[in-house]
Amino acid sequence: xxxxxxxxxxxxxxxxxxxxxxxxxxxxxxxxxxxxxxxxxxxxxxxxxxxxxxxxxxxxxxxxxxxxxxxxxxxxxxxxxxxxxxxxxxxxxxxxxxxxxxxxxxxxxxxxxxxxxxxxxxxxxxxxxxxxxxxxxxxxxxxxxxxxxxxxxxxxxxxxxxxxxxxxxxxxxxxxxxxxxxxxxxxxxxxxxxxxxxxxxxxxxxxxxxxxxxxxxxxxxxxxxxxxxxxxxxxxxxxxxxxxxxxxxxxxxxxxxxxxxxxxxxxxxxxxxxxxxxxxxxxxxxxxxxxxxxxxxxxxxxxxxxxxxxxxxxxxxxxx
Amino acid sequence: xxxxxxxxxxxxxxxxxxxxxxxxxxxxxxxxxxxxxxxxxxxxxxxxxxxxxxxxxxxxxxxxxxxxxxxxxxxxxxxxxxxxxxxxxxxxxxxxxxxxxxxxxxxxxxxxxxxxxxxxxxxxxxxxxxxxxxxxxxxxxxxxxxxxxxxxxxxxxxxxxxxxxxxxxxxxxxxxxxxxxxxxxxxxxxxxxxxxxxxxxxxxxxxxxxxxxxxxxxxxxxxxxxxxxxxxxxxxxxxxxxxxxxxxxxxxxxxxxxxxxxxxxxxxxxxxxxxxxxxxxxxxxxxxxxxxxxxxxxxxxxxxxxxxxxxxxxxxxxxx
Numbered sequence: 001x002x003x004x005x006x007x008x009x010x011x012x013x014x015x016x017x018x019x020x021x022x023x024x025x026x027x028x029x030x031x032x033x034x035x036x037x038x039x040x041x042x043x044x045x046x047x048x049x050x051x052x053x054x055x056x057x058x059x060x061x062x063x064x065x066x067x068x069x070x071x072x073x074x075x076x077x078x079x080x081x082x083x084x085x086x087x088x089x090x091x092x093x094x095x096x097x098x099x100x101x102x103x104x105x106x107x108x109x110x111x112x113x114x115x116x117x118x119x120x121x122x123x124x125x126x127x128x129x130x131x132x133x134x135x136x137x138x139x140x141x142x143x144x145x146x147x148x149x150x151x152x153x154x155x156x157x158x159x160x161x162x163x164x165x166x167x168x169x170x171x172x173x174x175x176x177x178x179x180x181x182x183x184x185x186x187x188x189x190x191x192x193x194x195x196x197x198x199x200x201x202x203x204x205x206x207x208x209x210x211x212x213x214x215x216x217x218x219x220x221x222x223x224x225x226x227x228x229x230x231x232x233x234x235x236x237x238x239x240x241x242x243x244x245x246x247x248x249x250x251x252x253x254x255x256x257x258x259x260x261x262x263x264x265x266x267x268x269x270x271x272x273x274x275x276x277x278x279x280x281x282x283x284x285x286x287x288x289x290x291x292x293x294x295x296x297x298x299x300x301x302x303x304x305x306x307x308x309x310x311x312x313x314x315x316x317x318x319x320x
Numbered sequence: 321x322x323x324x325x326x327x328x329x330x331x332x333x334x335x336x337x338x339x340x341x342x343x344x345x346x347x348x349x350x351x352x353x354x355x356x357x358x359x360x361x362x363x364x365x366x367x368x369x370x371x372x373x374x375x376x377x378x379x380x381x382x383x384x385x386x387x388x389x390x391x392x393x394x395x396x397x398x399x400x401x402x403x404x405x406x407x408x409x410x411x412x413x414x415x416x417x418x419x420x421x422x423x424x425x426x427x428x429x430x431x432x433x434x435x436x437x438x439x440x441x442x443x444x445x446x447x448x449x450x451x452x453x454x455x456x457x458x459x460x461x462x463x464x465x466x467x468x469x470x471x472x473x474x475x476x477x478x479x480x481x482x483x484x485x486x487x488x489x490x491x492x493x494x495x496x497x498x499x500x501x502x503x504x505x506x507x508x509x510x511x512x513x514x515x516x517x518x519x520x521x522x523x524x525x526x527x528x529x530x531x532x533x534x535x536x537x538x539x540x541x542x543x544x545x546x547x548x549x550x551x552x553x554x555x556x557x558x559x560x561x562x563x564x565x566x567x568x569x570x571x572x573x574x575x576x577x578x579x580x581x582x583x584x585x586x587x588x589x590x591x592x593x594x595x596x597x598x599x600x601x602x603x604x605x606x607x608x609x610x611x612x613x614x615x616x617x618x619x620x621x622x623x624x625x626x627x628x629x630x631x632x633x634x635x636x637x638x639x640x
Contacts, residue, residue: 027464029464029467032463032464083433086429109407110407110463110466110470113463114464116436116459117460124452127449129444129446129449129452132444133441133444133445136441139433139436143434144347144348144349146430146433150430
């Protein structure tokens, strides 16, 4: 993994975080413990903790303090994934609800709740009410984002502004806040943590746009699901919105529903790829990335800054 | 409603809280706003806000500060109800369609998440990290309680200790913390808020036991659902555990499943009522209540103390 090489100087701290994650999800309830651990062991890039730690390097870095923020944000990310899975599972199983499947959903919902609650326990170890407020506001935005995503499904009338607002809430804010809270936990000046917030926000926007592009350009093996799955599920992303500017392509796209045949989806993927929408999306992602790098420029010179720069660039160019 | 007469001196503050509740659930997302408002308008005793306010009277009472705690705790209660309804597949709550029934499970789950997040925004307005920590710990316990309740369903091997631990997490802690955080927001000494916590805890235990008794002794009209519904759903409560001490009754009870016929449930209700289990449960509730009243005795004399005393007694004796 290319990422990890970029912050090898954080290796021991990353290990510490991994261990704290495991300790944190430990629950008296074996069921809850197993469910949480299962999720944890499934892995993940731990990109949010990495941003927290790097941002912390701009101030007084104490791993024993900052790890609470890092683990807290990873838990929130995990919790939102669990709740997402509940939603998606529910759809896949539509029409055939089994007791066993229901059981899993209940456990998943409360496991998500539990991880949220644990994340709050950790963040409140940072004795700064301001930090807690930021996290609470972030959670509100995340929830609104989730609901809007449900509402906007198969809504082909939405515009690009809807899309930006949604990915801001869904992805960018949590990365922005990872940077900001890492910095706050390290006692930096307001100006620095606000800049780091904006850096994280722009990186997050770029990251999500690339993600949405990969859904069309990736192979089934790389994606772990068929290409075009987002669209098939009703998620209208930037490449789709750009492609729909062509009236002929639009006519085809607006017909997509859950029961649309795979062959039809393949045809639409080709149309989107041939429309220039991918390139236009990548340009938008690049613009965000450049904004991110520009903000970094204003920050004090240190090793973390160099690493943030490298990570941002890799995110902007990543194929997988 | 008898409750309300006991704290008429709080009337304008209760109105303020009701209004703040409405303002708080206001969301940019119309869907989220409607779902939250629907829940809010379904009513409820607002018992947690009342405890918050009364506890606040032991210190420096400022409604503009303390209302954040009161609304926060009511929102957490509401959020947990929404998630419960998803789990229980409940169609009705307080005689009105649940969010799950009116919209769907996805909306219900995220509405719950949203209410949690809003509640955190409010509590973090109290700039005391200690208060935030208490709430975070409480949420962890609530989640464990929910999971244990799922795990313990139709588990006829559980003992009374399981039951007490479960209702502690499910009900008593949130009432205890309502009292404690109300007091903390009003800057009382540690000793006072700890006592108020214990008062709330004992009242909460008594309250839940009575609730579990009423499930057998109430009429369908009073309950809004058939008597014995808890048992039918697999919730093994104190009267059931006491009744199962009789080996013959136990044999009948352990057969109960979701698909058990109504007539069979009615028969078991009669067995439980005839076993002395109701009376024994009420005695346990009384014991908790007496402990609550004893702690109140140690607290400074004021109008709130008198009211807490009255409320505790009504809770202990309530029929509905």
